[in-house]
Amino acid sequence: MRAAARRGCAAIAIAASALTLAAAPRPPGPRPLPAPHASSAPLRAPSVSFPATQVARLANGVTIVSQTTADSPLIGTQIFVPAGLLQQTPDAAGIAGVTAAMVLQTPVEGNATLSETVAAVGGSISYTLAPVDTHYYLECRNADFPRLLHNLRSALRHPAIAGLPAARAKALSAIEQLTKNPLESAYAMIRQIRYQGTGFAFPDSGNALSIRRLSAADVRAYASSYQRGGGTIVALEGAVSPAALAAARSEFSDFSSVAAPALTNPRLVERTNQVVEHRNVTVPWVAVAYEAPNQYSPDFAIMLVIEALLGQGGDVNALAFNSDAAAPAQYVGAYYQYEARPGSLIVFLDGDTGNVDQAIHDLQGGIARLRTTGLSGDLIAQAKRLALGNFYVSIANLSEESWLLGRAAASPDGAQFENLLPQRIAAVSAADVHRVAQRYLSKETVALVLPQAASR
Template sequence: MVVIAVENPAADIISGRIFVRAGGRWERRDQAGLSYLLSAVLTKGTDKLSSLEIAERIESVGASLGTDASTDYFLLSLKTVAADFPEILELAAQLLRSPSFPEAEVELERRLALQDIRSQQEQPFTIAFDQLRQAMYQQHPYALSTLGTEASMSSLYRGDLQRYHQTYFRPDNIVVSIAGRVAPEEAIDLVNQAFGDWQSPPLPLTGLDLPKITPNPTWMATAQETQQSIVMVGYQSPSVRNPDYAAMKLINTYLGNGLSSRLFVELREKLGLAYEVSAFYPTRLDASQFVAYMGTAPENTAIALSGLRKEVERLCNTKLSVDELQAAKNKLLGQYALGKQTNAQIAQVYGWYETIGLGIEFDSRFNVEVADVTAEMAQEVACRYFIEPYVSLVGPSAAINTVS
C-alpha cells in the first residue's frame, strides 16, 4: 500500500483520499456499472457494523465519509477534525476490508441506479454524449458511463459485488493520500494501525485485456422534439501519460473554458448562435477525447456544427498569438493552483497522480510542461488530433435531417 502524507497546519482538519485501482475501466461490458453500485452499498454495512451504526459513528463526530466510482479509479473520501481522524480512518478501513453488501441495500441501490439511467435517457445532452462516446470507444469500457446500461445494471447482484471486491480491494492496489494537521510520520503510523495486518493475496493482480481503440469518425443523430438542438463534435485525444497532454489541456482552456474562451466569444457573443457552448478534455489513463458542444436553436443546427468545427480545426492552420497563448497559460495554471487550496483538494491531486502511475512529482512537472508550450507546439498538437471529428446531433428531426 502506498501512503502519501502532506502536513498542513493551517486548520484543525485532516482530509483523506483512499484510491483503489478499480472503476469503470476494470469492468466487463456486461457488468458495466459494477463499481458505481459497489460505491453505493460499501457504506451500508460491514461484518461488524450495520448501516445505522456506521452513520452514527460518522455523524457523532461531525465527520464526512463518502465513496465514488470514476472511470479510472474507485475512491473513499473522509474529512474530520484532527482529534477524530484515527477513529474515522479505522472505520474507513473496516468498510474497505470487510463490507457485507446487505441484500436489501444492494437491491435498493440497484433500483435507484436504474431510475437514474432511465432519467438520463430523456436528457438531450446525455443522449448526444452517450452516442458520441460509444462511437469513439466501441468495445472499450470508456464507451459507457459509470452507471452502465439498463441491461448491465439489471443483471448485477450481491455475488458480483463480492467477487469484484475480492479481486481489486487489496493493499497492493491502494493509494492512501492524507493532508492536514498531522505530521507525516504520525499519518503513516495511523495507516499502519488501520491497515497494517491486511495482507495481499499471493497471486499478482491482472487487469482486463482491453480492446484497442480504433479511430473511425462517424456521424450520429437522434431525433427528439426539443426546443433546442445539441450539436457535439469529438476528437480522439492523448491520455494523461502522453507527451501531448499539457498542450491539449492548454488548447482546451483556450477554446472552451469560461466566458472569455474562444468558442464562447465567437459563437455565442458575436454570432448569437449558442444557448450554451463549451468544451472539455477529461484526464484519462487510456486515450481521451476532446469534445466541443453547443445548445442552439433548431434552425441554427447546421451553422452551429460548421462553427464548432471551424473554431476547433482552425488551430491547425492558425497559430495562437503571443497574447492568446499567455492568457490561456495564466488561466489554466491559475485554475490549477486554485484547485489545490484545501486539504481535500491536495489529497485528491497527489493521490490521483500516484494512482495512475505518474507520481506526485507530476504536480510540479505539469506546471513546467504547460509553461513550456509554444505556439508552434500547440499548432502541431492541434494538427495531430483535430483531423476528422465524430459528430453527434440531438434535436427535432426537421433540423438534424438537413445537416450533412
C-alpha cells in the same frame, strides 16, 4: 467536483469565424481575434506550488502520500482503489457504482451505516467513479480519523450484501434519468463510440440489463478483485498526524500484493463518426469529441492549453458520478477527459447558442486552424495563463488537494508531478500546439441530441 450549473466558456476565439460557444446569434462574416492584452514577458510558473510531500510504499504496493497543512483542523483523505469504470467488463457495466454505493451503506458500528457514522461526528464521506479507479473521500477531525478509516476499510472489505436491492434500484433510477438529460445523453453517445469494448463505453451507472443481472456473488467477487496493493493510493491532506499515517499503514497492509490486471484497450476510432438521437428536449445538444492524451502523457500540458483556447467548461470531475452531487443539467464548452485511456477532448454546444449548424461549423473551422496555422505568441500566452489559472482555481479545498496529490503519486513523475505541471504549461510553445493538434484533433465523433419533432 461535479458541476451542477452551467459554466462559462470560450474565453478566446481561435477561428476567424469565431469559436465563442455561448455567444448570442451574430451577423454573418468573420469576427476578429481578440486583441492580445498579455504581457510580452515570458510566462514563468513557480518551481514549487505545493507543500512538501511524504511518500511511503507498503510491501504489498499500496502508496501512502501526505501533505501537512498547519492551519487546517481537518484531515481530508482520498482513497483510490483500482475499481474504476474501465475495470468493469461490458457485461457487468454498473458494478463499480453499485458496489461503491453499498460500501457507504454498510453497517460498521452496530446498526449505523458508514455514512451515518461519519456524519454523526461532523465528517463527510463520498465516492467518485473515474475511468481507472473509484476514489472514496473521507473528511473529519484528526482525532476521529483512525476509527473512521477503520470503518471505511471494513466496509470496503465486506460491503453489506443486504444493500444490493437498494443500490440496484438507485442505479436503475439514474439510468432512467439519464435519458431525460440531453447533456448526459450526448456524453454517453460519445463514450459508446470512443470506448467500445470496455466498461467505460457505458454511462457511469451502467445499463439496465447488466444492473438487473448483478448478483451478490458478483459484488463479492468485484470487492475482492480491487483489494490489491498495485494501484491503491491513500492521499492525506490537512491536519495529518503521525497517528493518521500509522492508521493508513495498518488498515491497508493486508491488501494483496498481486498486480492488477491490465486495462482493456478500447476499439480504435479510425474514422469520423456521427450519431443522432431524438429526445424530449426543447433545444438541440451537440458533443464533438477528439482523441486526446491522458494525464501522464508528455503532451498533457499542451492539450490543457488547447482546451483553454477552445474555452474550458469545467474540470475533469465535472461529468464524473459523485455520490454527493446531482448530475449537471448544463455544460457548455470544452471538457478534457484525461483520466481515461486514451483521453478525449469533447466540446459541448447547445441550442441556446443560436444556430447549431453554424456553431459546429465554427468549431470545425477553429480546429482546422489549430491543425494548419501557427498561432501568435500573444494568443498562446493568453491561453497558457488561462490554463494555469484553471489549474490553480480547481484546487480550492481538501477534497481537491488530496485528489491532486493522489493523481500525482500515480504518475511516472511521482509526487513532484503537481509541481512540474504548472512549469510544463508555462513552457508550451505555438509549435507544440500545432504539433499536438495535428496528432490528435483529426477523427472527430459528433453526437447530436435533437428534439423529437425536429430534424437537423
